Amino acid sequence: MTKILESVPNYSVGEDEDVIEKIVDPFKRHEDVKLLDYSADPDHNRLVVTNVGSPDGLFEATLETLGIAVDLIDMNQHTGEHPRMGAVDVIPFTPVSNVTMDEAVELAKRLAGAAAEEYDLPIYLYEEAATSPERKNLATIRKGEFEGFPEKITKDEWKPDYGPAKVHPTAGVTAIGARKPLVAFNVNLKTDDPGVAKEIAKKVRGSSGGLRFCKAMGVDLEEEGLVQVSMNMTDYTRTSLQQAFELIRIEAERFGVSVAESEIIGLVPAEALMNVAEHYLQINDLSSDQIIENRLLEEL
Helix, strand or coil, rough: CCCCECCCCEEEECCCHHHHHHHHHHHCCCEEEEEEEEEEEEECEEEEEEECCHHHHHHHHHHHHHHHHHHHHHHHHCCCCCCCCCCCEHHHHHHHCCCHHHHHHHHHHHHHHHHHHHHHCCCCEEEEEEEEHHHHHHHHHHHHHHHHHHHCCCHHHCCEEEECCCCCCEECCCCEEEEEEEEEEEECCCCCCCCCHHHHHHCCCCCCCCCCCCCEEEEEECCCCCCEEEEEECCCCCCCCCHHHHHHHHHHHCCCCEEEEEEHHHHCCCHHHHHHHHCCCCCCCCCCCCCCHHHHHHCC
């Protein structure tokens, strides 16, 4: 049986189309990898790429893109709303078919070792691949970002899992890990006050007493004249998209602000959107078998 994983590497580039196309090209070319989606955001200054493929295919293509990003992205010149610590900021692997989480962890370790050796990059393992409880949470590893890492990396407790104990001068540091499916879900608000988004994000995220499986931060969308509550839903089966949306809407009302729109970055499991439809339309016992595309795929 074919082993299939998903990978969603994040690169610190959001506007340079030439660099973006060079980074995604190995995923387009590799015969054992299917490029599903890539999305670049100028406000976040970030590229999110979604692929599925075999363990070897993803290893080879991702390792090649690491080298391209190291060569072309200079973190000393990088600014953006999204926290970041490296040219290739994070690479998560998620089991999809005939692959265990342990195998995803092994792939993360294999890639980390190769990237550290070939590109002289310090690499941290996170989530299910983490080597200690303190390194499980990506936000904890990333704290201080690129500018703060030269001092952070010298501390014994922050020695990299792979590679040199010094920051790459232009490419920074990278986190590689294995995790469950994640939904990148953002809600934009009709105000240009970033303080509103930051206060609401604090109420929403689990780390400050909000929703258990939600990570959130406030972002200023200066070009649009809006602000954003940017979220990673780390387990949509236990904290749903509609729970996050409704809490944001209620909190925004306290500031006299309304929701402009919401957006999903990258791909999303159908079940996550089915949960939203079931909630808002009050559909009783909606089943995946009722989705026409799912039934068609079963027949193929």
